[in-house]
Amino acid sequence: MSAIRYELIKTDKQTGARLGILHTPHGSYETPMFMPVGTLATVKTMSPEELKEIGAGVILSNTYHLWLRPGHDIVKEAGGLHQFMNWDQAILTDSGGFQVFSLSEFRKIEEEGVHFRNHLNGDKLFLSPEISMEVQNALGSDIMMAFDECPPYPAEYDYMKKSVERTSRWAERCLKAHKRPKDQGLFGIVQGGEYEDLRKQSAEDLVSLDFPGYAVGGLSVGEPKETMNRMLEFTTPLLPADKPRYLMGVGSPDSLIDGAIRGIDMFDCVLPTRIARNGTVMTSSGRLVVKNAKYARDFCPLDEHCDCYTCRNYSRAYIRHLIHTNEILGFRLCTYHNLHFLIQLMERVRQAIREDCLMDFREQFFEQYGFNKPNAKNF
Amino acid sequence: MSAIRYELIKTDKQTGARLGILHTPHGSYETPMFMPVGTLATVKTMSPEELKEIGAGVILSNTYHLWLRPGHDIVKEAGGLHQFMNWDQAILTDSGGFQVFSLSEFRKIEEEGVHFRNHLNGDKLFLSPEISMEVQNALGSDIMMAFDECPPYPAEYDYMKKSVERTSRWAERCLKAHKRPKDQGLFGIVQGGEYEDLRKQSAEDLVSLDFPGYAVGGLSVGEPKETMNRMLEFTTPLLPADKPRYLMGVGSPDSLIDGAIRGIDMFDCVLPTRIARNGTVMTSSGRLVVKNAKYARDFCPLDEHCDCYTCRNYSRAYIRHLIHTNEILGFRLCTYHNLHFLIQLMERVRQAIREDCLMDFREQFFEQYGFNKPNAKNF
Ligand SMILES: [Zn+2]
Numbered sequence: 171m172s173a174i175r176y177e178l179i180k181t182d183k184q185t186g187a188r189l190g191i192l193h194t195p196h197g198s199y200e201t202p203m204f205m206p207v208g209t210l211a212t213v214k215t216m217s218p219e220e221l222k223e224i225g226a227g228v229i230l231s232n233t234y235h236l237w238l239r240p241g242h243d244i245v246k247e248a249g250g251l252h253q254f255m256n257w258d259q260a261i262l263t264d265s266g267g268f269q270v271f272s273l274s275e276f277r278k279i280e281e282e283g284v285h286f287r288n289h290l291n292g293d294k295l296f297l298s299p300e301i302s303m304e305v306q307n308a309l310g311s312d313i314m315m316a317f318d319e320c321p322p323y324p325a326e327y328d329y330m331k332k333s334v335e336r337t338s339r340w341a342e343r344c345l346k347a348h349k350r351p352k353d354q355g356l357f358g359i360v361q362g363g364e365y366e367d368l369r370k371q372s373a374e375d376l377v378s379l380d381f382p383g384y385a386v387g388g389l390s391v392g393e394p395k396e397t398m399n400r401m402l403e404f405t406t407p408l409l410p411a412d413k414p415r416y417l418m419g420v421g422s423p424d425s426l427i428d429g430a431i432r433g434i435d436m437f438d439c440v441l442p443t444r445i446a447r448n449g450t451v452m453t454s455s456g457r458l459v460v461k462n463a464k465y466a467r468d469f470c471p472l473d474e475h476c477d478c479y480t481c482r483n484y485s486r487a488y489i490r491h492l493i494h495t496n497e498i499l500g501f502r503l504c505t506y507h508n509l510h511f512l513i514q515l516m517e518r519v520r521q522a523i524r525e526d527c528l529m530d531f532r533e534q535f536f537e538q539y540g541f542n543k544p545n546a547k548n549f
Numbered sequence: 550m551s552a553i554r555y556e557l558i559k560t561d562k563q564t565g566a567r568l569g570i571l572h573t574p575h576g577s578y579e580t581p582m583f584m585p586v587g588t589l590a591t592v593k594t595m596s597p598e599e600l601k602e603i604g605a606g607v608i609l610s611n612t613y614h615l616w617l618r619p620g621h622d623i624v625k626e627a628g629g630l631h632q633f634m635n636w637d638q639a640i641l642t643d644s645g646g647f648q649v650f651s652l653s654e655f656r657k658i659e660e661e662g663v664h665f666r667n668h669l670n671g672d673k674l675f676l677s678p679e680i681s682m683e684v685q686n687a688l689g690s691d692i693m694m695a696f697d698e699c700p701p702y703p704a705e706y707d708y709m710k711k712s713v714e715r716t717s718r719w720a721e722r723c724l725k726a727h728k729r730p731k732d733q734g735l736f737g738i739v740q741g742g743e744y745e746d747l748r749k750q751s752a753e754d755l756v757s758l759d760f761p762g763y764a765v766g767g768l769s770v771g772e773p774k775e776t777m778n779r780m781l782e783f784t785t786p787l788l789p790a791d792k793p794r795y796l797m798g799v800g801s802p803d804s805l806i807d808g809a810i811r812g813i814d815m816f817d818c819v820l821p822t823r824i825a826r827n828g829t830v831m832t833s834s835g836r837l838v839v840k841n842a843k844y845a846r847d848f849c850p851l852d853e854h855c856d857c858y859t860c861r862n863y864s865r866a867y868i869r870h871l872i873h874t875n876e877i878l879g880f881r882l883c884t885y886h887n888l889h890f891l892i893q894l895m896e897r898v899r900q901a902i903r904e905d906c907l908m909d910f911r912e913q914f915f916e917q918y919g920f921n922k923p924n925a926k927n928f
């Protein structure tokens with residue numbers, strides 16, 4: 171039996187969105203879910219206890235970053251990533267592919283793998299399906315991702331076709347190189363950019379390899395939201411209903427809802443943690459830049475409708491002061507609130523699926539958050 | 550009745566060190582005690598809940614820094630510093646004097662007060678006994694400090710004499726300007742550098758003004774530890790036994806023990822929090838620079854004899870990785886451990902006073918920590 175199993179509970183009558191349970195070697199989690207990102211074996215500013223208090227289930231960590239620092243050998247020697255970082259719930263690791271293509275200025279793609287330069291010091295590095303699997307097996311994550319190419323947006327059709335075919339060959343090599351299929355579930359990644367026939371080809375190639383789960387990659391890379399939604403609508407029906415579907419790198423509230431509506435079960439994004447460290451939070455009435463001077467004497471909580479630790483105990487004025495003076499507690503409080511916000515949002519999405527009213531929920535939420543305003547921000 | 554009251558429980562038969570209780574408007578705390586420093590209304594990296602878990606009692610905050618950011622008017626509007634920062638235990642604020650003399654490059658001392666420049670942007674500022682009291686009254690700390698001059702070390706006798714006399718006149722003005730004596734206890738600060746007759750004059754001046762507590766200032770400013778200990782031995786007997794005594798800016802383990810031995814009840818220092826953010830911790834067998842490469846594969850806790858949250862859950866290898874990659878959790882974990890270490894040390898000092906064996910404890914602790922080694926470090 172695979173390490174990862176997906177149980178479909180029901181679908182929303184309004185949209186077809188899926189309520190399910192993701193079973194992992196480190197616990198079972200309701201979907202659709204949002205996964206906080208812990209790039210370097212820590213969700214920035216948070217302790218594991220805080221993440222659990224917020225209701226985080228699965229967290230994500232980055233293979234490329236851990237490969238470089240501290241090195242997967244050290245994590246393995248520590249007993250694996252769970253032990254190393256004191257996290258006893260599930261962990262998903264990406265393949266390193268995205269960082270190779272987003273962080274490195276120089277890279278050369280060959281059939282065997284990718285030559286590139288370390289983003290820290292420029293050293294030459296080489297990553298391949300086999301190396302990515304070796305590193306992820308050493309990390310011991312519950313969910314591993316196949317090593318894929320992440321083409322830029324937009325990409326020419328001919329380039330994308332070659333890339334999709336290579337990604338399929340790499341996916342097959344990943345399956346062969348994966349040494350711990352009983353402990354770790356390996357997901358395939360559907361690519362193809364905005365070309366429907368290439369998405370179809372990619373999905374068919376990967377489904378024929380029978381992965382325990384599938385990611386939709388190459389979205390949220392700069393394309394309009396309509397394009398992302400259209401590609402999701404096209405792609406998710408090509409994936410088996412009894413496997414989980416993961417939309418990579420998506421975390422704005424509207425995209426989480428729109429992704430769930432299109433049959434996505436799992437999301438991850440650095441957005442809530444990254445903007446928090448810049449003093450920006452998501453609230454029930456939209457984005458709030460708490461570091462702005464106008465909040466200097468505002469003694470209300472970040473979000474009056476939020477019952478998180480931050481909102482129960484601290485004012486905008488205090489948090490603004492902390493952010494303004496670069497105090498770590500400020501970054502902690504904003505991160506806590508933002509993660510709580512997205513995790514609560516997913517709970518509300520699941521509740522709406524239970525009640526067959528996800529489209530109604532979407533309308534309400536978009537209106538209240540301000541997504542329906544002219545010139546609405548991205549998040 | 551004064552806002553602050555000191556209750557002497559017993560003295561150690563070996564050394565005369567005092568076991569006592571400090572009663573404040575926000576709780577009663579056993580002494581000798583170490584007070585963590587929360588410069589800008591936050592003990593860097595920590596939450597209030599963590600500080601309580603560690604056993605912190607009173608925390609210190611800096612008047613000068615809060616005066617500039619966010620401004621004492623905002624803190625007052627928030628309902629005072631306790632409310633602003635979500636801390637329901639006692640708070641001590643310094644006078645701003647030390648920062649005026651340590652942070653500002655330009656300053657001009659007059660009888661009325663001190664002209665100087667803001668360390669942030671160079672703006673001209675003026676601080677006086679009356680302004681310091683106004684700011685501290687607005688902050689609403691349980692313990693306020695008189696505005697004093699902190700002369701550099703070493704200082705000429707003639708300069709020091711004039712400074713001590715001015716500090717006494719300023720102390721009297723502070724008492725007059727202090728508007729909330731029922732809510733906030735104002736401590737006088739004995740100055741006089743390394744001149745015994747000036748220490749005596751300063752102590753007599755201040756004692757005649759009948760403050761509810763006294764600080765010994767102008768120590769730990771660069772003089773040898775022997776000089777500090779000698780001045781403490783000389784000064785504390787000049788202070789009334791029924792008032793608390795506070796040694797400002799001292800936090801190395803040896804100085805905490807040696808200060809308690811000389812009749813000091815309260816200490817504060819940025820040392821444990823500052824060195825933590827540089828990846829340095831205090832352990833039962835001495836200082837450990839966990840960010841060093843030699844700990845990259847060390848899966849032991851920071852201190853095998855420590856039962857703090859950090860040591861129960863994380864390895865040196867993980868913490869080294871976090872510090873090395875500038876991850877905030879690393880600063881949090883080291884800060885937590887260091888504060889726990891000093892607060893536990895003070896608990897052990899109090900236990901030794903109870904058992905009349907503080908000098909024996911000192912010998913054991915110094916030996917184990919490494920203070921008896923040739924070329925022992927300062928902490
Ligand atoms: Zn909140």
Ligand SMILES: [Zn+2]
Nearest residue numbers: 855857860886
């Ligand atoms: Zn510890």
